[in-house]
Amino acid sequence: MSGYLIKNASVLGGEPTDLRLADGLIAETGTGLTAGEGEREIDAAGLIALPGLVDLHTHLREPGREDAETVLTGTRAAAKGGFTAVHAMANTFPVADTAGVVEQVWRLGRESGYCDVRPVGAVTVGLEGKKLAELGAMADSAAGVRVFSDDGKCVDDAVIMRRALEYVKAFGGVVAQHAQEPRLTEGAQMNEGPVSGELGLRGWPAVAEEAIIARDVLLAAHVGSRLHVCHVSTAGSVEIVRWAKSKGWDVTAEVTPHHLLLTDELVRSYDPVYKVNPPLRSQADVLALREALADGTIDAVATDHAPHPAEDKDCEWAAAAMGMVGLETALSVVQHTMVDTGLMDWAQVADRMSARPAVIGRVAGQGRPIATGEPAHLVLLDPAHRAQVAPEAFATRSRNTPYRGMELPGRVVATFLRGEPTVLGGELVER
């Protein structure tokens, strides 16, 4: 017999339970289970067991920007963060707008072995917003693409957006919109508000996000399709999504960990580590996002993990790239902002970081309950652990984290992908 016996894990924060993993499945659950011959026992007393996390929004940068990240380094970072599946965004070089590119990324993910990689296909050719990419070919490819996004750019043309929403219905796809009205955000550098006015940085108004979301939920309703809204960042966006859901429309939304914690006050340092798209907003926005995640208006936490090499952040604000790494800190930030504040319990964390994103992305076998017969995608978290974020220890190739030196709770002790550990004792398992 091989496999693992996890002893006394608190499943979704509940009573201590034993979990026997064998042949990629959760073979048995219960209490007082004993390890069979050749079965490795893991003492999980005090640890929370969650289903493996699923990220809807990851930039793995390969192909094209292997200096920032590769599929291998990115999936290693994902495993360390407790993820067992990530959606690799399409804004690579070349853009993932053909079956060939998405299959390449998918294959690299399979070879890495650290987590499942679900390529996201571009909505339009070259992310240019002009001409639909071959969405069907990407859906039918080995990569089996279901999420389509021009992320980084907004599908701002209303007709193209309408057609994309309609077209993906044929294969159960979803368009994940990066909501950013381009004219209102020309040269925009940070959230438009009192801080941008003082700092003399060009403002990025909330309305530029909200206007697109409002249009898109109406379009989705009109054509009876599914819409997913990427990285919602304002209180107003939350209101629109809440309204769309109240109408019964098939609209889902995600929020990033950094928008649950950080505000535009940090930009006063002019340190580009805080430069991100969409920008850090106000404290009122942060509180609205937390509330919306807790009540389910926002369906998922998605990292928008966006690695950049040092030189793209070690410069003046205007010249810096936008984005933050987030895979290895996501669960800690969610614990800090949502669990330790009493807004959510661990079952809700599992729902927002695993079950719902898996449904949105149509990721078979992921985001399942922790129960006998289910695939053994698991993460074990020590919620009592507290440590300062040390980017030097990251598995991602990049170091552009806004949390450097910040004390955050929670540590991923182990991650299991199909019953095999990718992380054990807090360290990556080399494979």
Added chain:
Amino acid sequence: MRKNLVSAADLAREDALLILDTAEEMAALADRPIKKLPTLRGRTVVNLFFEDSTRTRTSFEVAEKRLSADVINFSAKGSSVSKGESLKDTALTLQAMGADAVVVRHSASGAPQRLAESDWLHGSVINAGDGTHEHPTQALLDAFTLRRHLNPGAGHDLAGRRVAIVGDILHSRVARSNVRLLHTLGAEVVLVAPPTLLPIGVEGWPCTVSYDLDAVLPKADAVMMLRVQRERMNAAFFPTEREYSRRYGLDGRRMAAMPEHAVVMHPGPMVRGMEITAEVADSPRCTVVEQVANGVSVRMAVLYLLLGGAQPAGAAPVPNQAGAAGTTAEENAQ
């Protein structure tokens, strides 16, 4: 005094008054046959200009030379900066060359603060204008000019004086620095502009706001006109230059509505016929030329206070990579 001058917000009332009082002493020097002090002898000051500004650079250069500093002008044009060298590498180069102070002008808001807070440079950083953020020495020379006209005398501030700042507030680093400094010195500032040229959140600034220039003028002790670039029209900030001039330009008729003692200021360069007519620009009430002269005195005072006395003259650090840095220095010095 602090080590750097990045924002007018860095200056407490006492700091600002010390600079203004010191600038008065520096101004007296201009009347002597030999307009030079040995204060910064052996100290190296680099004028690091990523953005063209002959006026500001020249003003700093004159101030530096009158204090006997070794002056290096490092401009983006014709240097490695235009070949893609980063702000960081430029700063490291200047550090290796032993710059005691760097006067920096940059098109990106926050670039001087980045330099001041990084470990790339150890010398003083003086902001000579960054993007649409701040231009603190301009605010100091404006305050100096205002004090001479409205409340002359060492130790005096601008308490109760009403200053209108008119024009493109949104894109103006001069306005941001002036609002902060004039407020520190007790003045009452009113910003006058079309709503399109006021930043979001301006209601939180320590000043009042008006859309109506004619209502403000009769109560103003000074009116500071800001340059309005014609290109703003293309981004729909206002319909036409004629309409802008009619509503927010200062002409002879409007100047006559100001109190007799009130002055007209402009940081330059002026766009005659846009925000200011020739009649006003050339009138004796207009302090533009005086502001230029005061700029030298104020910048001497800033350099003197930030650098003077910190180290004995002649004790400037030796470049630690003499060979490599020496070559670069010659290449980059203009």
